[in-house]
Amino acid sequence: MNPVVHFELPYRDAKRISQFYAACFGWQLTALGEESDAYILAKTAITDVKPGFPAGSIDGGFFPVKPDWPMQYPSIVIGVEDITETIQKIKQEGGTVLGDPMPIPGFGIYVSFVDTEGNRNSVIQPQGM
Numbered sequence: 114m115n116p117v118v119h120f121e122l123p124y125r126d127a128k129r130i131s132q133f134y135a136a137c138f139g140w141q142l143t144a145l146g147e148e149s150d151a152y153i154l155a156k157t158a159i160t161d162v163k164p165g166f167p168a169g170s171i172d173g174g175f176f177p178v179k180p181d182w183p184m185q186y187p188s189i190v191i192g193v194e195d196i197t198e199t200i201q202k203i204k205q206e207g208g209t210v211l212g213d214p215m216p217i218p219g220f221g222i223y224v225s226f227v228d229t230e231g232n233r234n235s236v237i238q239p240q241g242m
Contacts, residue, residue, distance in 0.1 A: 117195075122189075122228075122230070124230045124235075125230055127153060129207070131208065132229075133206045133230075137202045137206055138157070142154065142155055152229050182235040183211065186233060190223075190236070191234065193237070196224065197214075200224065202227075203236075207242050208227060210226045211227065211233070222238045223235060228237055
């Protein structure tokens with residue numbers, strides 16, 4: 114299998130998106146500057162496998178399009194220890210939570226959110242945490 118090892122999200126305000134993901138999820142953000150077309154690297158895991166490789170891999174899935182659901186675009190799901198605390202951080206940092214957290218049997222508690230740049234993503238508190 115070919116695992117997902119990277120994701121990309123668009124932004125309109127580099128400082129704002131960096132602040133949002135650093136404050137909400139503790140990610141380490143590195144702005145590469147104009148020589149790299151203002152790209153910002155996002156480190157979300159400690160490197161422990163081989164130099165230059167992420168710890169573990171990122172799994173994914175597919176969902177059916179539903180005519181009454183908003184913003185059905187590519188996105189990421191971020192694992193968190195405390196979904197209630199994370200929801201508070203998302204709101205404090207200018208994000209919008211879409212609905213109430215819902216249980217996903219066998220996986221955990223899940224809710225989607227819109228970040229400060231209009232990207233729809235989700236958080237999940239894995240079962241047992």
